[in-house]
Amino acid sequence: DPESQPVSVQVNQLGYLPDGDKLAVSTGQGNQSFRLVSQEGEVIFTGFSSELKFWEPAGEQVSLADFSELQQPGAYQLQVEGSDPIAVQIGEDVFEQIHDAAIKAYYFNRASVQLTPEFAGAWARPAGHPDDRVRVHASAASAERPAGTEIAGPKGWYDAGDYNKYIVNSGVSTYTLLQAWNDFEDFYRQRHWQIPESANELPDLIDEILWNLEWMRAMQDPHDGGVYHKLTTLNFAAAVMPHEATAQRYVVQKTTAAALNYAAVMASASRVFEDFTQQHPGLADDYRQSAELAWQWAVENPGVIYQQPEDVSTGAYGDQQLEDEFSWAAAELYLATGNADYLQAFFARDKEIKEASWSHVAALGYYSLATSDSLSGEDKQRVIQRIVSAADKMLAQHQQSAYGVAMVEEDFVWGSNGVALNKAVLVYQAWQLSGEQGYLQVAQGLLDYVLGRNPTGYSYVTGYGHKTPMHIHHRQSEADDISEPVPGWLAGGPQPGWQDECSYPSRLPAKSYVDDWCSYSTNEVTINWNAPLVYLLAAFSSDSQQ
Ligand code: G3I
Ligand code: 9MR
Known part of the structure; x- marks a missing residue:
């Protein structure tokens, strides 16, 4: 009753x-x-x-x-x-502090460096994972680099609650932050969130992105242009602090997905770093050349799917479908080089798109092309039309939803909050391209959803809201002796897969969530879910300033 x-x-x-x-x-x-x-x-x-x-x-x-x-x-x-x-x-500024926290989360997940109290406050910690002596795993062995060869792959962000670094997931995250730079440059030129580089001449966002690009760059084998899929321990570490997780690290298997992801991100970064040649001479050219080399490797090795070696049990980020990776990389390489062959490779794969995720990256190339001066006429209309028609589906979902939220049952997969925000990024792009207010309302509804207007009543971002996750699956947050988790992290969100041994209050998709360390399938955090959060919070903070 x-x-x-x-x-x-x-x-x-x-x-x-x-x-x-x-x-x-x-x-x-x-x-x-x-x-x-x-x-x-x-x-x-x-x-x-x-x-x-x-x-x-x-x-x-x-x-x-x-x-x-x-x-x-x-x-x-x-x-x-x-x-x-x-x-x-x-208020105009209701999303500014949470924005800074959501991007600062990347600083908290930096590998290979100490976090000092000046920048990390209570969450200061010793350096972990120097990654200066990483072994080539048997799955990645080549003539020039036989198994056991040591290479260096320092820096980068830890993927998530675990301490490994995965190219595919790093790539979508880095691209989304680059996109935030491209779309909200004025906002980012003014904004600082207290990182060690805040005093230098580069915007904080560019410094943070560079931290990860430097690692990604090291994941390319210069002998053939191939890119290792991940840098990882053989098994997940226990819930200890980074400096206590000292097991041997390996680079594992070169894959087509990693090469294409890498190519797309390096091509996109090369364009951004054209604006910073004073601070980093030659970097844009280096990124562009290395992107082309990775593309070449992928063209010669078009179907190398990731296969988890028997002695490795960390995240797989395995993807069987690589057409979207080819499409995205081709789009970015066209924009970075002006070579029409890439544009042809892109249009050869043109089809309907959906919101981005680590395994579905096609939308990302459309976003880049839709706003570029390098495309015009019918080609540009076609690209814009793909974004708008995907957005129309979300608009219909929003309008039909009792919650005023464009989330349907099949969206409740591992990382459902990331799905929500990647949908919001897509409709936000459609709004930028068309000016149709309805798309902005869809984006707003999805942001509301992750920030509390949902059936669990959680604002899913640590430290921001009146009911927020306290026990995220994040090793630092679990292992330190601070009761509050590291702030600014978005929990993965409800989904009924129950892939861990946790117990859940409900199996209804939007209610199947528990704020417990044991729930890595609903309460872990990752760089790829925070990235669209950063993007949206920047969008809604900078629009209100115009
Ligand atoms: O896409 C299918 C969908 O078609 C199907 O209907 C549905 C039914 O279960 O499953 C969907 O696939 C799920 C997929 O995530 C969706 O993205 C898989 O079941 C699910 O197992 C898979 O989970 C991935 C998880 O690793 C396990 O492999 C997550 O995407 C991925 O974000 C997560 O990533 C982990 C890394 O491996 C390790 N580091 C932490 C990170 C976050 O938890
Ligand atoms: O901690 C791991 C988390 O980062 C991963 O996303 C997850 C799925 O791959 O696995 C977690 O590790 C668990 C392992 O898979 C099984 N034993 C318990 C581990 C968590 O304590």
């Missing part, structure tokens, strides 16, 4: 932009009266929530309280009939 249940109300716990959509989700009977009350106790806005509607992913009926018309910045209490009041912020 819905009347006997307490009404629960979920909001974006960070807040709302003055001129954006403002939705709260409410359980209960629907058509409830609600009001927003100022800090002075004045009733500023009143309304009624919508009719009840069923949302499959959560198996529940909810109604929406829409207070978009209220545009006055401030701190309010939202009171929905039958529920406790809940704090709501409205």
Whole structure:
């Protein structure tokens, strides 16, 4: 009986932009009266929530309280009939601090360096994983570099809650941050978040990206242009601090996916570093040449799928479908070199796209081409049309959803919060290209969703919101003696796969989440889920500044 249940109300716990959509989700009977009350106790806005509607992913009926018309910045209490009041912020800058935290998370995951109290605060720690003497695994042996040869592959970001470094996942993450630079350069030229390089001449975002590019660069075998799939221990480390995880590290198997991922990222980086030739002379050229070399290797070795060697049990990031990797790399190489052969290679693979993920990267090439001056006429229209028609599907999902969130049951896979935010990036691109407000509302709904307007009531970013994950599957956060986890990390999110030994409160897709270290299938963090979060928070912070 819905009347006997307490009404629960979920909001974006960070807040709302003055001129954006403002939705709260409410359980209960629907058509409830609600009001927003100022800090002075004045009733500023009143309304009624919508009719009840069923949302499959959560198996529940909810109604929406829409207070978009209220545009006055401030701190309010939202009171929905039958529920406790809940704090709501409205302001231009509600996403700025969480943005800085989400990008600072990459600093906290840097390999090969000490984190000092000046920059890391309570989460300071000794350096881990110098990665200056990494062994070539038997699966990666070549004439010039037989098994056991030692190479150096320092720096980079740890992938996730584990300490390994995987090219495929690093690539999508790095590209998404480069894209944030390309799309929000003005914002990033002004913004600092206290990293050791903050005092240098480069923007902080470029310094952070460079930390990982330097590692990626070392993953290419200069003898043939091939790229190792990962740099890893044979097995996952225990939950110890980085400097205590000292098992031998290896580079494992060169793969086509790694080569193409690497080629795409290096090509994209070469364009960005054209603007920083004073600080880094020759770097843009070096990146471009190394990208072409990796592409060449992939063309000569087009079907080398990752196969986990018997003695290795860390993340696989194995992908059977490589056409999207070819497409993305071709797009980036065309833009970096102007060579029309690459554009042809791209259009030969032109088809419908969907939101990006580590295994589906086609969208990324479309994003780059859609905004480039190197493309025009029908070619450009075709590229834009692919983005817009993918966005239209999400717009329809948003409009049909009882939650006002473009998430459907099949989106609840490992890393569902990353799915939500990569969908948001796609619709945001569509908005930039078309100016259609509806796409922006879809992006807003998805950001609201990960920041609290969801059926678990968690703002899924550590340290930001009134109910946030405390026990993420992140080795530093688990092993240090600080009760708060490292801040700014997005938890993977609910999904009903139950691939670990944890127990879950529900198997409904959007409710199958537990804030426990044991839940690596819903509560781990990774660089590839944080990247679209950074992108969106920059988008919503910089738009409000224009
Ligand atoms: O795509 C299919 C979908 O078609 C199918 O319907 C669905 C049903 O289960 O599964 C979907 O595939 C899932 C895939 O993630 C979706 O991206 C797989 O079941 C699932 O096992 C797979 O999980 C991956 C996980 O590693 C296990 O391999 C995650 O994507 C990936 O993000 C995660 O990455 C790990 C690294 O290996 C190690 N480092 C941490 C990192 C994050 O947990
Ligand atoms: O900690 C590992 C996490 O980073 C991975 O994403 C996950 C899936 O590959 O595996 C975790 O390691 C677990 C291992 O697979 C099985 N034994 C327990 C480990 C976590 O404590």
